[in-house]
């Protein structure tokens with residue numbers, strides 16, 4: 202089992218004797234699944250010591266979102282990390298946000314639009330907690346999933362702009378057999394909702410085919426939105442084909458592009474994305 206550490210000072214002490222080899226960090230909110238474990242295994246390939254953080258970060262949830270309901274499964278998570286991670290950093294909320302905490306990091310660039318249009322608080326919360334985790338552990342590498350593609354770009358920009366001495370590595374999305382991206386939030390889905398959720402990835406693939414064939418990216422996005430409503434999703438927040446590096450709006454596929462989508466089924470919000 203990995204050693205569980207709850208405070209920043211203990212984390213720094215534990216890592217101090219390990220700095221002769223590289224240290225890899227994988228920030229998570231727990232409720233670990235195979236997607237998370239592929240990040241951990243990727244960290245192990247690049248580093249001698251691996252720290253997984255498990256912290257359900259309150260500042261990235263709005264009051265109406267699922268902070269209280271978010272699955273917390275620390276014992277099962279530790280078992281999954283046995284033989285994979287050396288340390289689990291699992292701080293309480295007061296360790297990360299001491300009384301009177303008043304600092305927040307605002308990120309522009311890739312943080313603008315898409316998720317920010319629907320979760321305006323989200324990336325400031327993510328950027329602040331990721332910066333705090335990276336400062337606490339001071340890893341050589343930090344591993345994030347392409348599952349949260351906009352977040353990956355935001356973290357890369359944060360690290361570059363603040364000059365944090367860490368290399369950010371992105372790992373491809375792990376999927377269930379029907380294509381549904383693995384997510385801790387999939388646990389919220391009823392059997393019927395789970396069946397509908399499995400359509401999201403196929404519909405994005407169809408939209409990619411349309412975009413490639415016809416070249417009209419707005420028409421391909423609109424077809425994706427329509428197919429999602431028809432498949433039984435309760436709301437479509439967005440389907441967007443954007444520049445894969447900047448997330449800027451594009452009108453043609455001359456440069457690498459990415460399709461990104463967010464939908465709701467019942468109370469559950471799901472996101473997915475793929476290379477176009």
Ligand code: AMP
Pocket residue numbers: 228229230231236237239240344345346347348349372373374375376382383384385
């Ligand atoms: P979370 O616990 O949801 O905050 O996710 C922690 C990290 O795992 C983030 O970098 C996510 O992008 C990544 N992740 C989540 N789901 C997957 C997946 N299905 N495949 C690969 N990485 C994932």
